[in-house]
Amino acid sequence: MAYDTPLKLRELFIYQVYVRNHTEAGTFKALMADLDRLKALGTDVVYLLPIHPIGEVSRKGTLGSPYAIKDYYAVNAELGTLDDFTALIAAIHERGMKVMMDIVFNHTSPDSLLNKNHPEYFYHKADGSFGNRVGDWWDIIDFDYTRDPGLGKVLIDVLLYWTKLGVDGYRFDVSSFLPLDFLLKARKAVQEVDPDTIWLSESVHGDFLRMFRNEGYEALSECELYTVFDLAYDYDTHPELEAYIKGNGSLEKYVRAVMAQEWLYPKNYVKLRNLENHDFGRIASMVPEQTLTSWHAFSFFNKGATMIFSGGEYSNPHHPSLFDKDPITREGKDLSPLIKTSAALKRDPLYHEGVYELFYDGDVLIGSYTKADKQALGLFNVGAEAREIEVGWPDGTYENQLNHRRVTVKEGRVLVEADPIWLVR
Helix, strand or coil, rough: HHHCCCCCHHHCEEEEEEEEHHCCCCCCHHHCCHHHHHHHHHHCCCCCCECCCCCCCCCCCCCCCCCCCCCCCCCCCCCCHHHHHHHHHHHHHHHHHCCEEECCEEEECCCCCCHHHCCCCCCCCCCEEEEEEECCCCCCCEEEECCCCCCHHHHHHHHHHHCCCCEEEEEEHHHHHHHHHHHHHHHHHHHCCCCCCCCCCCCCHHHHHHHHHHCCCCCHHHHHHCCCEEEEEECCCCCHHHHHHHCCCCHHHHHHHHHHHHHCCCCCCEEEECCCCCCCCCHCCCCCCHHHHHHHHHHHHHHHCCEEEEEHHCCCCCCCCCCCCCCCCCCCCCCCCHHHHHHCCCCCHHHHEEEEEEEEEEEEEEEEEEECCCCEEEEECCCCHHHHCCCCCCEEEECCCCCEEEEECCCCCCEEEECCCEECC
């Protein structure tokens, strides 16, 4: 069970890589050449989208989705060889980082080896044909864990294979749709080989979960997932965040959703904070440029681990295609110094052991941590106007840890302009 998840995982900085589009070459070897930069950025975990061969039947786009997997035991030849991948693992480890793989155990491509050899493992529609339970995922077919108990053992063996090759963690795609008993057995089996394996859950939005259940299917809640996983995506608060960014919601609703996590989940819960990922558009395309630094600094300050999607540090609004060759570009405001500083600040036990509070005043997010006699205060203006904020700190001059500028507290108030403020005392 994941109730023994160490609080220290809240300091993790995970960098999400889509190998195909991370570089012009789109290979393991090309990614290796970028590892020193990722390490300097402060990365703890290099998380790779699926690296396996992609099915050819019902492909989306020109090259297909990496989530339509054909063979769990092979690597996509477009990315390199298995030897190239094991060399990448070694290179990541040499730099003191970990490797996380994306695991897709809800479905495969229609022409997968498992479907060829074990059609009894798959979901069948009323007419007996293969299919999936989500309409627009037409390039895949779903597993049916109720049809044959052999499926669970086969998939656990896949995890053990990659763990023994040196993979340090797994991000489970749409984990809400997987059986809890299978997940518990899988974690137990992997932990016996590597007890430090990191387990990340991609849970689904609440409305999606409810729709799925209303269709008559089983689906796991976030609370159930925390019995297995160490970390979970922040999709329970994402609708409120997205609504605020698009002008359809309030900052109050988002703050309330974040603070509700404090009583909904186990005391040692770890959320994965991310402003964008391979499924959702670039934050730079959705918010004014002057607020980007505040949003990114807040993503690190907010309680939990933090993820940056490949290229997000360059503030480019273009979101690379999942189905085609579409390399990321490094054109735009480089937020690397801010990210590096924020990641380093988050190493302090204050941020994974302290009492966390989140408030708002107008369009300013106000976060604080308290542990014994140490405190941190974060002020993040995600709006267009400067604002004076009541902070409750003693009057005086403090150093902004993000840029080393002086911040004055006068009569208990601070002027918050465009630059994010991170104070410690």
